Amino acid sequence: MSPSVPLQEMIRAIRSARTQCEERGVIQRECAAIRAQFRQSDNGGRSHNLAKLLYVHMLGYPAHFGQMECVRMIASPRYSEKRVGYLGAMMLLDEKQDASLLITNSIKNDLSHSNQYVQSLALCTLACMGSAEMCRDLAPEIDRLLRASNSYIKKKAALCAVHIVRKVHDLGELFTPAARSLLAEKNHGVLHGAVVLITELCERNQETLERFRKTVPDLVQIMKGLVISGYSPEHDVAGISDPFLQVRILRLLRILGRNNEGASDAMNDLLAQVATNTDSTKTVGNAVLYETVLTVLHIKSESGLRVLAVNILGRFLLNNDRNIRYIAMISLQKIVGTDHNAVQRHRGTIVDCLKDQDASVKRRALDLSLALVSxxxxxxxxxELLLFLSSCPPELRAQAASGTHTDETVPNLIQLITNASELHCYTVHKLYRALLTDISQQSLVQVACWCIGEYGDLLLRGECQETEPVQVTEDDVLDALETVLQSHMSSPATRGFALTATMKLSTRITDNVDRIRSIVSIYGSCIDVELQQRAVEYNALFRKYDHMRAAVLERMPVIEKNSPGHTNGESTGEPIKDIQTLKVKQGEPLLPQQPANQVLTLTQMHVELSYLIFSAAPTVQVYEKAGVALTLSCEKQSDSGLTVTLTASNSTDSDISSFTLQAAVPKSVQLHMKAPSGDSLPARGAAKVTQMVVLNNPNKVGLTHTHPQSCDSQSHVSQDQ
Structure with a gap:
C-alpha cells in the first residue's frame, strides 16, 4: 500500500479484510507508512496522515506514536492542521501524558486568537483533557473569555469553566462574578452554560450557594419566559421550548430551594405553572415534568404542590412507555415514607402494575405495594400480593424475592400475620398452597412453614370463609414439610423453620405424633450444628419432658414490636439454645446516664426461664446502667421450687434512696418476695441491697411464652432521691 493512499481507501481495505490477521497486516503496513512520513521534515500531508492514525486508534490499535505530531500540528498556523491536531490531542493525550504539558502554551495563544473557531478548538480541548496544572495556568484566560462579547465563545468558556471547577475546587471563586452576569444573556446556549456552571459552583461551596440564592427570581423569570413563549423554530423540540435549558434550570432550583423556605416560596408558583401547563403526551414534556416533580419533592414546597407532584407520578404509571412507569415507581418509593397518604391514592394503579409483562416493572411495583400495606x-x-405470587412464573418470583428481600422481610411479615387474627385461617390456606406449588422462594417458604406450625389446626379443619375450602390431611401437611427439609434448595434457616413447624404440629394433630418423633430424631445427627441442636432439644421434649410439651409449643402471642430486638417483654419465639441455661433479657433505660436524683425505669427486664427452670443456674448479671448493677443467682430447693437472690449495687458518687425491686411472673407461678435488706444504695459500692424471691411452680408449666397479659405486674427498678 503506497504512502499516499487516501483515508477512504484505507478504510475500504480494512473493512474488506476477511480475517483478523489480514486486517492487522493492512493496519501494520499503513502505520509503518505513517511513521515514515512523520519523520520527514517537509510533509504536506500531516493532517491527512493523522486522520488515518485516529481511525486506527478508534479500531483499538496502538497509535501513541502520533502524540508528538499532534503537538506540532496544534502549533501550526493553518486552521486545517490545528483542527486535526486538537482532535488528535483529545483522543491520544490525557493529563497523565507528559506530552499534554507541551500544548499548554499553544492553547494559551489560541485562546487569544482573533478567529473564534480557533478559540473554540482550544476551549474544547482544555475542557476535555486539561490537567489540574493546565487549569491553574489557563483559568484567568477562561475568566476573561466569560466576559467577552461573542456569545459563541462565552458558551464554550462556561462549559470549560465547569471542567476547571471540577479539577481545581479552589478556582470556583474566580468564576462566580462572571457566572452571575451570564444570567442576563438572551442567548440560550450561554444561559445553558451559565446554569451548568452555577450548579457546579453551588454543589461544591455552601457560601457560594447562599450567594446564588439571590438569583432565584432571575431563574424563575427565565423559566417563565420559556414556558409561556410562543413557537420558536430554533429552540422548539416536540412543542416544548428548549427543554434542555428547562431541565437544567429546574435542577438548579432544586439545589437552591433545598432547606430554604424563602427560596422555596419564590419558586412555588412557577413549579405549579410548569406542572399544569407542560404537555405530557410527548416524551420531552414528561422529562420536564419529571424534573419538576423532583424539584417539588426536594424543596420546602406547599402541601398542595406536593400532592400535585404525586399525582403527576400517578399519571406516569398509566403511560404506555415502560421506562416512564419504572422511574415513576422509583420516585414514589422514595417519597412513600413522607407522603404516604398521597401515594395511597394511587394504590390501585400500582397494584395493576404487578400484572405488567416487564419483570423490572413488576419488581418495582412489588416493592411499592409492600410499602403501602397498612x-x-x-x-x-x-x-393482591398472594395472587401475584401464585400467578407469576417461579423464576420471576425468585427474581422478585432476590430484589426485595432484606433481613427484616420474614419477621415483619410474620408480625403482620400474627396481629391480623381474623386472617389466620385464610393466610395459612394460601401459604400452604403456595408451598405446594414452589419451594424455591426461601422467604415465602419460611413464612409458610411458620404459619403451618402455628395455625396447622386451622388448616386441617378445612374451613375457611374467605377462600375455597380444601380438605387437607395430617399426612399431606407433614409431606409438605418433609419436602422442604429434604430439598437441596432449602437453606439451613429454612430447614430450621420447617423442623420447628413439624415439632409444633405434634401438639396440633393426633394421629401422626410418632411420625413427627421419627422426623425430628433423624436430624439429631445432622451436619448443620444449629439444626442438630434443635433436633436434640426437641427429642428431649418427647423423651423426658413430654408433660411440658404442650405448654412449650403453645401458639405464639401477639407480637408488639417496639424497636429492633425488643418486644415489650414477650417471647421472641427464638429456638431454645440450651435447655439448662437460665435466660435473661434486659432492655435499655428510658433515661440512660441520668444523675442519681432522677427516676430510672427499665422498660424491660424479662427473666425468661426454659422448661428446666428449676435446675441449678449460675449467677448472672442482668442489668448495668447509669452506675446501678443488678445480679441474679438461683438456687434449686425442690422439683417445683426455686430461690432467686437479687443483689443491687451503686457505683455512682451519690447515694440512692427509696430503692425498690419488683418482679413479674405468669399467674400459674407462685411468687413470694421477702423484705429487702434495705431501701437505699450507698455511693461507690459501699454497701449492697439484697432481696430473696421464692418461686413455686407446682404445675410445672413452661414459662417460655410469658407475656404481659398473663403477668401480675411489670418488672422494673425505680430509684428516687
Missing part, C-alpha cells in the same frame, strides 16, 4: 388495607393488599 392496617386498614391489609386484607385487600394481602389478596
Amino acid at each position: 392496617a386498614s388495607n391489609v386484607r385487600s393488599m394481602m389478596k
